[in-house]
Amino acid sequence: MIRKALLLLRGLPCRLAATEVAFVLARVFAAGLLGAAAASAAASDPVRIGSKNFNESYLLSEIAAQLLEQRGFTVERRFGLGGTLICYEALRNDEIDLYIEYSGTISQAILNLSLDAGLDQLRQSLAPFGLHLQEPLGFNNTYAMVVKRSVARRLGLTKIGDLAAHPELRVVVSHEFLERDDGWPGLALTYGLDPAVTGIEHGLAYQALDDGAIDVTDAYSTDGELVRYDLAVLEDDRAYFPDYLALPLVRADLPLDVQRALAPLAGRLDDGRMQALNAAVVFEGRTFADVAGAFLEKEGLAEGSYAGDVFWQDLARNTLQHLKLTSLALVGAVIAGVGLSLVVFRNRGLSQVLLYFCGLLQTIPSIALLALMIPLFGIGVLPAILALFLYSLLPILRNTITALTTLDPTLIRVALAMGMTNGQQLRWIYVPLALPSMLAGIRTAAVISIGTATLAAFIGAGGLGEPIVTGLALNNVGLILQGAVPAALLAITTELLFEGIERAVLPGHLRASL
Amino acid sequence: MTAVSQSSGQEQRPEEVCVEFCDVEKSFGGEQKILDGINLRLPAGTTTAVVGESGSGKTTLLQLVNAVLRPDAGEVRVFGQPIPQDDLVSFRRGIGYAVQGAGLFPHLSNRENVELLAKLAGWSASRREARYLQLLAMMGLDEEVSDRYPHTISGGQQQRVGLCRAFMLQPRLLLLDEPFSAVDPITRIGIYQTFSEVKAREGVSSLLVTHDMREAARLADYLVILARGRVLQEGTVGDIIAAPADDYVQMLVKEQL
Numbered sequence: 001m002i003r004k005a006l007l008l009l010r011g012l013p014c015r016l017a018a019t020e021v022a023f024v025l026a027r028v029f030a031a032g033l034l035g036a037a038a039a040s041a042a043a044s045d046p047v048r049i050g051s052k053n054f055n056e057s058y059l060l061s062e063i064a065a066q067l068l069e070q071r072g073f074t075v076e077r078r079f080g081l082g083g084t085l086i087c088y089e090a091l092r093n094d095e096i097d098l099y100i101e102y103s104g105t106i107s108q109a110i111l112n113l114s115l116d117a118g119l120d121q122l123r124q125s126l127a128p129f130g131l132h133l134q135e136p137l138g139f140n141n142t143y144a145m146v147v148k149r150s151v152a153r154r155l156g157l158t159k160i161g162d163l164a165a166h167p168e169l170r171v172v173v174s175h176e177f178l179e180r181d182d183g184w185p186g187l188a189l190t191y192g193l194d195p196a197v198t199g200i201e202h203g204l205a206y207q208a209l210d211d212g213a214i215d216v217t218d219a220y221s222t223d224g225e226l227v228r229y230d231l232a233v234l235e236d237d238r239a240y241f242p243d244y245l246a247l248p249l250v251r252a253d254l255p256l257d258v259q260r261a262l263a264p265l266a267g268r269l270d271d272g273r274m275q276a277l278n279a280a281v282v283f284e285g286r287t288f289a290d291v292a293g294a295f296l297e298k299e300g301l302a303e304g305s306y307a308g309d310v311f312w313q314d315l316a317r318n319t320l321q322h323l324k325l326t327s328l329a330l331v332g333a334v335i336a337g338v339g340l341s342l343v344v345f346r347n348r349g350l351s352q353v354l355l356y357f358c359g360l361l362q363t364i365p366s367i368a369l370l371a372l373m374i375p376l377f378g379i380g381v382l383p384a385i386l387a388l389f390l391y392s393l394l395p396i397l398r399n400t401i402t403a404l405t406t407l408d409p410t411l412i413r414v415a416l417a418m419g420m421t422n423g424q425q426l427r428w429i430y431v432p433l434a435l436p437s438m439l440a441g442i443r444t445a446a447v448i449s450i451g452t453a454t455l456a457a458f459i460g461a462g463g464l465g466e467p468i469v470t471g472l473a474l475n476n477v478g479l480i481l482q483g484a485v486p487a488a489l490l491a492i493t494t495e496l497l498f499e500g501i502e503r504a505v506l507p508g509h510l511r512a513s514l
Numbered sequence: 515m516t517a518v519s520q521s522s523g524q525e526q527r528p529e530e531v532c533v534e535f536c537d538v539e540k541s542f543g544g545e546q547k548i549l550d551g552i553n554l555r556l557p558a559g560t561t562t563a564v565v566g567e568s569g570s571g572k573t574t575l576l577q578l579v580n581a582v583l584r585p586d587a588g589e590v591r592v593f594g595q596p597i598p599q600d601d602l603v604s605f606r607r608g609i610g611y612a613v614q615g616a617g618l619f620p621h622l623s624n625r626e627n628v629e630l631l632a633k634l635a636g637w638s639a640s641r642r643e644a645r646y647l648q649l650l651a652m653m654g655l656d657e658e659v660s661d662r663y664p665h666t667i668s669g670g671q672q673q674r675v676g677l678c679r680a681f682m683l684q685p686r687l688l689l690l691d692e693p694f695s696a697v698d699p700i701t702r703i704g705i706y707q708t709f710s711e712v713k714a715r716e717g718v719s720s721l722l723v724t725h726d727m728r729e730a731a732r733l734a735d736y737l738v739i740l741a742r743g744r745v746l747q748e749g750t751v752g753d754i755i756a757a758p759a760d761d762y763v764q765m766l767v768k769e770q771l
Contacts, residue, residue, distance in 0.1 A: 414617040417580045417689075418631050418679075419606035428630060432621045509665055510621055 046074040047258055050087050050096035053080040053458065054473045055281050055288075056141065056222060056274070060100040060246060062292040064262060070302045071261040078379065080469040082367065082458035084109050086374060090460070091251060092129055095378040097258075098250040102141060104242045106133070106249070116242070132252045134259070135266035136245040139274040143177065143241045144221035144233045145187075148209060152232035159237040164192050169215040174202035177218040182242055184218070190240045206231075221271050224279030233271070246274075264301055285476070311482075314467070319486050322463035325381065325456055326449045329388030333449075334442055336389075337396030342426060345404040355401065358394035366391065366452045370459050384453070384461030391452055392445035399441025403434035436502070436510050443498040450491045454483060464490070531594065532558040532687050532719035533579055538588035540574055548574045549585075550743040556736065558593070558686075561713065561720040563734035565727055565766065571743040572723040576689050579721060580609045592687065607635060610685035610718070612693040616676030618664035625660040628678045635683065649678040652712045654704075670701035677709060681716060688713065690722040694729060706732055727770035739763050 047068055051061035058079055065075045078096050081087045088110055090096045103122060107113040111125050123133050145160050147169075152158070155166060163169065171193070177183040178199045188195040200208065205217040206225045219226060221233055246269070248262055269277075280291045296302035344350040364372070369390065373383030407430065415429045431438075457465030464483040471479030502511055538552040548571045556562045566572040577583040578590050581597050590597055598605050618627045625646060632642045650657060653674045659667050664675065673693060680688055694702050710733065713720055724730050730737055731751045739746040739754070739762075747759035755771065758764040 410613060410615070410617045411619060413577075413582060414611060414613060415619075417577075417582050417606060417609075417611040419603045419609075419683075420631070420634065421603050424634050428634070429619060433619075435621075507621060507663060509663060 046076040047098070047254070048076045048078055048096040050081050050090055050099035050460070051077075051079040052084065052087055052099070053082055053469050055224075056246075056278055057100060058288050058470060058473065059277055059281060059292060060137070062288040063295060064098070064100065064248065064265065066289070066292050066296055067265065067301055068258065068261055070296065073258060073261065078460035080457050080466060080473070081379065081460055082371065086371065086379070086459065088249075089374055090379045091131065091249065093374075093378050094251065095380065095460070097254050098248050098262075100137070100246055101133075101249040102244040102246055103136070104142065104244040108242075119245075119247075126249075127252070130252045132250050132254075132259075134248040134250060134262060136247040137265055138246075138267045138269040139222055139271045140243055140245050141220055141222045141274070142236075142244040143182065144219050144236070145216060146209070146219045146226060146231040146233055147216050148212075149230045149232045151215060152234075157232070157234060159235045160187070160191050160240070161237050162234065163216065167194065170213075171197045171216040172200045172205065172208065172214040173197055173218045174205060175199040176202070182240075187240055190238050222274040222278060224275060224277075224282040227275045227279040228283050264299075268299060285478075288470075315482065315486060318462065318464045318466055318483065319490070321461075322450070322453055322465075322487065322490065325384055325388060325453045325461060325463050326446065329385045329449055329453075330392055330442070330446050332385070332389045333392035333396055333445055337393050337441075337445075338400055338438065341397055341400035341404060342430075345401050348405070351401050351405065355394075355398055358390075358397055361390050362394050366455050367458060370455060374459060379459040379461075381461050383459055384456035384463075388449045388453055388456070392449050395441045395444040395448065396438070397441075399437045399444075400434060403437035404430055407433050433510075436506055439498065439502055439506070443495070446494045446498065447491050450487060450494060454487055530558040531555045532560075532592065533562075533721055534591040534594075535575075535578075536589045536591070538578065538585045538590060540571075540578065540583065540585050547743050549578075552588070552743075552745060554738060554745065554748070556719070556721060558719045559717065560735040561722060561733055562736045562738060563730035564721070564723045564738045564740055565725065565730045566723070566740035567725050569742075570740045572725075572740050573691055575740065576691055576721065576723050579687075579689055580606050580611060607631065607683055608685055608687070610680035610683070610688040612676050612680040612688070612690045614692040615696045616664070616669075616672040616693070618672055618676060618679070620664060623661050623663055624667065624675045627664065627675060628682050631679075632682050645682060645684075646678070649681055649712075652708075652715065653678050654708050668701075670697050670705060673697050673705055674708070677705075677712070681712065681718070684716070685718060688718050688720040690720060692724050693722075695724070695726065702729075709733070727766050731771060739766065 049061050049065050049068075051057040061077070061079055065077055068075050078090070081090060081096075081099075084101075084105055087096070087099050087101070091099060101110075103119065106122050106126070107117040111117075111122065113121065113125065117125075119133065119136070126133055145163070147157055151169075155162075155169075157163070157166070163171070173184050178185075178197070184197060185195055187193065188197075200214070200217070205214070205219075206229050208214045209217055209231065210229045219231070219233075225231070226233065248265070250259060250262075277291055277295060280286050280294075281288060293302065340354060341351075344354055361369070366387070369387045370383065373387050377383035377386060411429060411433070412425075415425045420428065453463050454465035454468050456463050457469040464487045466483065467479045468483035468487075471477065471481075471483065533554070533556040535552045535554040538549055539547055540549040541547045552575065564572045564575055574583060578585055579592060581602050592605075592609070618624070619630070622630065628646055628649065629642045632645065637645075647657070650660075655671065655674050655678070659671060659675065664672050667675070673696070676693065680690075694705060697705060706729075720733075722730070722733060735750065736748070737751060737754055738748045739759070741762060747754060747763050754763065755767055758767050
């Protein structure tokens with residue numbers, strides 16, 4: 001079970017653990033509703049390509065996308081989906097047509113098969129789900145033991161087995177590798193090495209290796225760092241590490257011409273080439289599109305490399321999408337929140353129940369709520385808007401109901417005694433008097449919604465979260481800021497906008513201070 | 515049951531009764547009855563003051579008249595008719611209502627406060643304006659207060675605006691729930707004067723509840739002394755001064771008049 005959980009998270013930043021956990025929960029709760037949204041794609045529909053949210057996955061999906069575009073297909077990029085199971089469920093629910101998966105992940109995390117299951121066995125197991133596994137791209141992104149190339153040359157190290165003859169080498173491995181079933185303990189046993197080694201934070205290991213503070217550590221075999229620090233991968237001559245072959249996982253109903261168009265990618269990318277491409281993105285700061293285009297051109301699979309700087313188009317597109325997500329969610333929440341409040345506020349018990357329920361919703365971590373939406377509504381804009389809608393509901397409901405139930409009872413009695421109908425009391429007394437508080441709640445909801453909407457990128461809804469998610473995957477601060485700064489400006493603008501609205505509609509003495 | 519015969523010297527037929535309570539009981543769930551066996555016949559065209567301290571049930575009594583509350587037992591009649599079960603809206607629009615502290619809506623200007631119900635009742639803008647200006651003048655208010663919000667004018671002015679609002683729809687009956695008690699004594703004298711003139715000109719019947727015997731004597735033709743949910747004594751001011759029914763009434767007369 002632990003092994004499975006670790007495999008789930010393999011290669012993902014640990015902040016996504018919540019997504020995976022929530023997703024497993026979501027499956028349990030909503031198993032019966034899976035696949036409800038399935039509908040087969042017509043031939044002329046765009047090919048929807050997903051990717052996980054780490055750099056290699058983005059890059060491979062971008063390569064596939066550009067290859068298909070070169071062949072004249074229309075492509076819809078749904079990149080940066082929050083992890084293995086989100087991608088897989090999106091594929092099964094016909095929200096995407098393909099993404100690049102790893103064989104070990106399929107056998108372990110998805111199908112629960114043993115690690116030595118062959119590709120044929122995987123294909124057989126996937127067929128009942130309407131999924132098909134294409135040929136491997138070539139490289140094997142598994143664990144690897146690495147040393148500095150200079151050290152390897154000096155000591156004549158080429159295989160892991162060679163380490164046994166050099167007990168003086170300082171082996172320091174990542175904490176996770178120390179614990180894993182397919183990690184150091186088994187490796188030491190297989191190759192007759194000292195099982196007692198020290199653990200280190202994976203992020204620090206490369207630098208320590210480069211500085212000569214340690215001699216041997218574990219790595220992913222396609223990490224760009226291997227190129228950057230000029231590291232040698234020791235051959236796993238006893239085949240200890242399981243295979244994590246990258247290969248396109250596609251829906252079986254994907255038109256054959258699309259499937260055939262992807263075929264040239266098979267075997268094109270060996271470990272070294274993948275390392276170089278990863279390094280080009282991570283260390284040279286080039287875009288996925290740029291690196292993918294250059295690769296396809298070099299391979300003779302595309303003419304003319306990827307064109308131009310799309311910074312402003314991206315910014316405009318993401319901002320517009322962000323506004324669309326938040327404003328639709330907010331409009332819905334205002335209508336539902338104010339409407340519900342007006343219906344229930346006279347009933348104290350019902351109001352309490354409603355507020356408790358919305359409070360409960362608020363306690364679900366946003367990434368988990370997004371994940372919970374997937375089995376019900378798939379991925380993309382709809383579930384994102386629904387999640388944002390639910391988050392926006394509480395501040396609006398709470399402020400409105402509180403305001404409506406705490407109005408001066410004398411005014412309410414006067415309104416009644418003067419001969420106002422229920423509707424007139426609402427229109428002329430309750431709503432205008434509760435308006436300042438209502439607006440404050442809507443304002444809070446709007447700002448929360450703008451912040452939370454950055455997470456919508458995890459389920460392929462786009463918006464300003466897209467550069468943030470990509471930036472996080474790449475540890476690229478510039479890219480993160482491309483999403484974070486406009487999002488912050490949007491939040492400030494919203495504050496100012498609401499202040500303007502309050503000035504316009506509320507007499508001075510009823511306005512909240514400021 | 516002697517209300518009509520004891521009423522002040524205004525000319526009216528005996529059957530003209532504005533408010534009538536028949537064996538009315540009211541409680542709010544507790545053991546204690548807020549009102550216990552109330553029988554009253556209040557003559558039309560006069561001002562009746564219900565005098566009592568807090569907890570005597572006087573505000574409850576008032577709210578039974580415009581059906582903000584309903585009696586547990588007995589019946590309340592207004593101008594000879596039982597209070598309707600539905601269409602309370604038009605019933606209530608026939609009754610003016612003024613409360614302590616004026617109860618003006620803070621989000622509406624003074625003028626909007628006064629005109630709101632007329633607007634909801636479908637009065638034309640010109641009719642509303644004419645009535646509004648008439649009341650403003652009668653109530654001794656400057657037109658300058660019209661567009662201001664209630665919190666920007668003095669307590670006395672607010673009370674006058676509140677009375678304008680109560681008179682706006684030309685009600686036959688006016689209910690006043692201690693409307694003058696939040697105003698300082700000097701200002702109050704002026705408002706008493708104005709109010710007495712306006713209600714005379716409007717020909718309205720009034721039911722006032724107050725804890726202030728002196729205010730009652732100043733404004734009302736007919737007094738009802740209420741204590742612990744029961745009527746201790748009713749009659750003209752003169753009647754009550756001349757023959758207080760018990761020690762409590764005696765004390766009220768002595769202390770406050």
